[in-house]
Amino acid sequence: MLSTEHLRDDLAALRERQPLVHNITNYVVMNLTANALLALGASPIMAHADEELDELLGLASALVLNIGTLSAGWIASMRHAAEAAGKRGVPIVLDPVGAGASRLRTDTALALLGVAPPAVIRGNASEILALAGAAGKTRGVDSTQAAHAAAAAARQLAAAYGCAVAVSGAEDFITDGAEDLLLPGGHPLMPRVTGLGCTATAVVGAFAAVAPTPFRAAVSGMAMMKSAGEIAARQASGPGTFVPHFLDALHNLTPTEFAASRTPLQA
Amino acid sequence: MLSTEHLRDDLAALRERQPLVHNITNYVVMNLTANALLALGASPIMAHADEELDELLGLASALVLNIGTLSAGWIASMRHAAEAAGKRGVPIVLDPVGAGASRLRTDTALALLGVAPPAVIRGNASEILALAGAAGKTRGVDSTQAAHAAAAAARQLAAAYGCAVAVSGAEDFITDGAEDLLLPGGHPLMPRVTGLGCTATAVVGAFAAVAPTPFRAAVSGMAMMKSAGEIAARQASGPGTFVPHFLDALHNLTPTEFAASRTPLQA
Amino acid sequence: MLSTEHLRDDLAALRERQPLVHNITNYVVMNLTANALLALGASPIMAHADEELDELLGLASALVLNIGTLSAGWIASMRHAAEAAGKRGVPIVLDPVGAGASRLRTDTALALLGVAPPAVIRGNASEILALAGAAGKTRGVDSTQAAHAAAAAARQLAAAYGCAVAVSGAEDFITDGAEDLLLPGGHPLMPRVTGLGCTATAVVGAFAAVAPTPFRAAVSGMAMMKSAGEIAARQASGPGTFVPHFLDALHNLTPTEFAASRTPLQA
Numbered sequence: 001m002l003s004t005e006h007l008r009d010d011l012a013a014l015r016e017r018q019p020l021v022h023n024i025t026n027y028v029v030m031n032l033t034a035n036a037l038l039a040l041g042a043s044p045i046m047a048h049a050d051e052e053l054d055e056l057l058g059l060a061s062a063l064v065l066n067i068g069t070l071s072a073g074w075i076a077s078m079r080h081a082a083e084a085a086g087k088r089g090v091p092i093v094l095d096p097v098g099a100g101a102s103r104l105r106t107d108t109a110l111a112l113l114g115v116a117p118p119a120v121i122r123g124n125a126s127e128i129l130a131l132a133g134a135a136g137k138t139r140g141v142d143s144t145q146a147a148h149a150a151a152a153a154a155r156q157l158a159a160a161y162g163c164a165v166a167v168s169g170a171e172d173f174i175t176d177g178a179e180d181l182l183l184p185g186g187h188p189l190m191p192r193v194t195g196l197g198c199t200a201t202a203v204v205g206a207f208a209a210v211a212p213t214p215f216r217a218a219v220s221g222m223a224m225m226k227s228a229g230e231i232a233a234r235q236a237s238g239p240g241t242f243v244p245h246f247l248d249a250l251h252n253l254t255p256t257e258f259a260a261s262r263t264p265l266q267a
Numbered sequence: 268m269l270s271t272e273h274l275r276d277d278l279a280a281l282r283e284r285q286p287l288v289h290n291i292t293n294y295v296v297m298n299l300t301a302n303a304l305l306a307l308g309a310s311p312i313m314a315h316a317d318e319e320l321d322e323l324l325g326l327a328s329a330l331v332l333n334i335g336t337l338s339a340g341w342i343a344s345m346r347h348a349a350e351a352a353g354k355r356g357v358p359i360v361l362d363p364v365g366a367g368a369s370r371l372r373t374d375t376a377l378a379l380l381g382v383a384p385p386a387v388i389r390g391n392a393s394e395i396l397a398l399a400g401a402a403g404k405t406r407g408v409d410s411t412q413a414a415h416a417a418a419a420a421a422r423q424l425a426a427a428y429g430c431a432v433a434v435s436g437a438e439d440f441i442t443d444g445a446e447d448l449l450l451p452g453g454h455p456l457m458p459r460v461t462g463l464g465c466t467a468t469a470v471v472g473a474f475a476a477v478a479p480t481p482f483r484a485a486v487s488g489m490a491m492m493k494s495a496g497e498i499a500a501r502q503a504s505g506p507g508t509f510v511p512h513f514l515d516a517l518h519n520l521t522p523t524e525f526a527a528s529r530t531p532l533q534a
Numbered sequence: 535m536l537s538t539e540h541l542r543d544d545l546a547a548l549r550e551r552q553p554l555v556h557n558i559t560n561y562v563v564m565n566l567t568a569n570a571l572l573a574l575g576a577s578p579i580m581a582h583a584d585e586e587l588d589e590l591l592g593l594a595s596a597l598v599l600n601i602g603t604l605s606a607g608w609i610a611s612m613r614h615a616a617e618a619a620g621k622r623g624v625p626i627v628l629d630p631v632g633a634g635a636s637r638l639r640t641d642t643a644l645a646l647l648g649v650a651p652p653a654v655i656r657g658n659a660s661e662i663l664a665l666a667g668a669a670g671k672t673r674g675v676d677s678t679q680a681a682h683a684a685a686a687a688a689r690q691l692a693a694a695y696g697c698a699v700a701v702s703g704a705e706d707f708i709t710d711g712a713e714d715l716l717l718p719g720g721h722p723l724m725p726r727v728t729g730l731g732c733t734a735t736a737v738v739g740a741f742a743a744v745a746p747t748p749f750r751a752a753v754s755g756m757a758m759m760k761s762a763g764e765i766a767a768r769q770a771s772g773p774g775t776f777v778p779h780f781l782d783a784l785h786n787l788t789p790t791e792f793a794a795s796r797t798p799l800q801a
Contacts, residue, residue: 027294027297027313030561031563031565034562035773038728046603047604048605049606051637051638052636055635069313073605102322104322195301236515239306241512244511247772248770248771293580295580335580338607368590371585460569505778505782507569507778507782507784
């Protein structure tokens with residue numbers, strides 16, 4: 001059972017170790033992702049050239065894969081990176097952006113899961129449902145119970161791949177198949193900013209480099225997004241001014257303040 | 268003859284329908300474009316993989332093509348997307364970035380116009396002149412009368428492709444070949460921010476999904492840029508602080524305030 | 535011996551001539567780079583298509599090459615651009631991002647230096663050491679004297695390629711092999727923002743278009759980064775709010791204020 005002391009310890013560890021997080025992500029969010037990781041205290045690398053992935057993953061403490069703007073070459077790079085990370089035991093965090101919206105995205109996400117089991121999958125409800133459905137892990141979804149269905153799909157994916165799954169929304173649902181956690185909070189402006197879901201995945205990636213379990217990395221990362229989002233929303237007057245304040249909050253929040261901001265951890 | 272009530276109605280429709288706008292655009296502006304569309308109330312998709320364009324354009328209400336950072340693969344994607352949009356009647360808005368600066372850009376813009384007629388072309392005066400010249404629609408430009416020449420070129424392009432053309436500048440000139448409109452306003456800081464022209468094109472794309480005519484979409488979109496720019500400039504102390512305030516203004520401006528901010532519509 | 539009057543004159547020349555700076559840079563920093571150049575008073579072009587590089591470099595006053603997110607196609611574009619710039623006498627500024635972290639990066643940076651001699655190389659200490667080492671210009675580095683070693687490596691690279699070299703850090707070290715300069719200042723928030731090193735390279739590129747020598751371009755560009763960074767840090771509450779204020783400062787700083795902000799030039 002996680003407590004807010006675990007959040008405090010994970011952020012303290014992240015700030016101390018400054019883990020190198022390798023990202024192969026989409027063009028839209030590369031800048032925000034790198035800035036969020038730097039603000040948080042991690043060190044981002046963004047690189048996709050086949051020729052250098054083995055060397056660079058030898059330096060990395062986590063790998064973040066995000067399928068937001070795919071093409072054949074980038075899919076090959078992500079497969080290569082997943083393989084190299086798998087061999088080295090570098091934890092992989094997967095963001096199946098748009099799974100379900102096109103067959104290419106669903107298939108690519110599924111193929112990456114097949115190359116090496118991830119530590120964490122982070123998506124929204126429809127992505128997690130699409131992924132579980134395509135993996136044959138769900139038997140049809142009752143659309144009148146979307147939140148319940150996404151939770152069930154997340155548990156099934158977690159069990160199938162031995163990983164944690166974070167379903168983001170107004171309330172995040174996080175599970176490792178055995179233990180569940182609901183995370184309320186954040187702010188309605190957040191879905192009006194592009195790439196905050198992708199940022200959540202990268203932030204979970206940074207915590208995956210330092211937290212003792214993937215489930216705890218998912219909880220710490222998603223909680224950090226909620227806490228920073230709440231602080232930013234109090235200073236912002238819209239989705240544009242939200243972003244700089246959000247990055248400031250990732251940087252300025254201390255481990256103790258972070259723990260206090262999510263007390264009690266479970267609503 | 269358009270009135271500010273049309274602006275109000277178009278923004279209200281956009282906020283209600285939240286149209287999905289598919290963008291194949293340049294690397295420099297992807298993040299700003301997605302954020303501007305989200306702030307405005309639309310839903311952006313950024314995707315260029317050949318394998319998923321047909322599926323994704325089946326979901327889209329508008330297609331925005333922008334040739335800012337070309338390569339052979341991206342040109343093929345844009346052609347494919349234009350074809351898929353043309354078949355489905357999805358309105359296309361084209362931004363011929365840098366037409367005239369290189370033959371590749373002029374030829375690519377022209378080729379895309381040939382694949383499927385656009386709803387709107389949005390460019391600056393030199394791009395519109397280059398495009399009309401290359402299309403054989405102008406017979407030489409008297410450089411002492413650049414503004415007049417651009418207006419004539421815009422009218423010729425509009426007639427040739429059955430579309431609206433928006434020429435942005437200190438005063439925007441908008442035409443569908445039959446009707447013209449001059450739109451003053453905005454702010455001198457705007458050309459000092461990268462990608463606001465590209466953002467204008469995407470904003471026109473969002474209005475093209477909901478407005479009754481391409482001409483009206485062009486007017487509503489370009490007017491929204493002027494109004495949000497004027498609000499942002501009052502809060503900014505330079506081109507850096509301009510951007511977050513601009514996005515806030517796109518988000519916060521109500522349909523009624525938008526109409527009032529451009530009264531009377533024609534100077 | 536440079537004085538602050540040279541800084542003033544170089545910024546005045548930049549603002550007056552508004553040089554066109556062609557950039558082939560990485561995906562992460564494209565938007566910030568273009569915005570920094572526009573804010574400063576230059577005109578950025580971002581383009582990498584082989585088919586248009588000759589035409590576009592015919593218009594450019596400087597070429598900035600940055601190897602941050604490599605792939606085979608982009609390496610070929612950079613080689614082509616370096617060749618075209620070399621033929622035309624357009625000054626080249628190279629940013630060897632991550633040289634030393636992978637063989638691909640070290641080799642690519644070295645290959646680009648071989649295509650056409652640059653006006654300026656701008657990197658951090660480990661990149662400059664890796665580059666000098668790979669070029670056979672150093673005979674092993676005593677890690678207890680990293681700053682001295684980087685200075686020696688920078689002087690050797692400068693002599694080998696007949697260029698200026700800027701090593702950025704808490705204190706920037708700038709040399710053309712004959713003359714050295716140490717530039718203190720800036721702010722600890724700066725390494726917490728992604729792409730400010732890449733921005734420095736682009737800013738040096740803009741000065742390379744107008745300054746009488748590469749050494750002076752390097753000094754003026756690096757000094758501008760320090761001055762704008764100091765102003766931004768006074769207004770920022772973290773790395774997120776730093777960025778818009780930094781761009782404002784690049785835009786608002788007058789040549790006279792710039793010179794005064796770095797008086798005396800040498801600490």
